[in-house]
Amino acid sequence: AQSVTQLDSHVSVSEGTPVLLRCNYSSSYSPSLFWYVQHPNKGLQLLLKYTSAATLVKGINGFEAEFKKSETSFHLTKPSAHMSDAAEYFCVVSGGYGGSQGNLIFGKGTKLSVKP
């Protein structure tokens, strides 16, 4: 069975400083992994995805994530935070072909605050 754990429910950074949002996953086979972002009162938008190609994945708005199989991690980073990055971020693992027919398993979310 797949699962995903976001290690911080809330992260606060200052504008211009690096962002690190941590995610660990559990999967019985090679997973697909995603990061989604949700701005206040909005739907979810795909930031980036990992699908067993390059382990360092670049996404939109300067975000990137590195797949580390040995650590079962998929942490999200950005070199310099912007005020517009304030949002909730979800780490997601694909359920694959079993269980709920390719359902995505969502972490509980990390709320990112950016201080001026």
Place this chain on the structure above:
Amino acid sequence: NAGVTQTPKFRVLKTGQSMTLLCAQDMNHEYMYWYRQDPGMGLRLIHYSVGEGTTAKGEVPDGYNVSRLKKQNFLLGLESAAPSQTSVYFCASRRNLHSGANVLTFGAGSRLTVL
């Protein structure tokens, strides 16, 4: 391109009332999903469909029913609403399991309050 459209965006119900949320997608996607989002819980799968005329239960199906009579539409019904069903509901779709990495496209959400 409209993508995934949910209606209504907001609704207030009294306990025991019924209602239907409509999800429509114009991307010819096979798979459609209904999730609910609650604070600190992430998104939890209610029901899903792998094609027209098929539905299946997800993680939290109790109190909900669904139908997929047309490929483009996925309806979520509450027969007798309860305060525990106060939540934000998201519909999502994707083409199939074989194309490009299982990316879901989400609707903007429907906020439901049950008094």
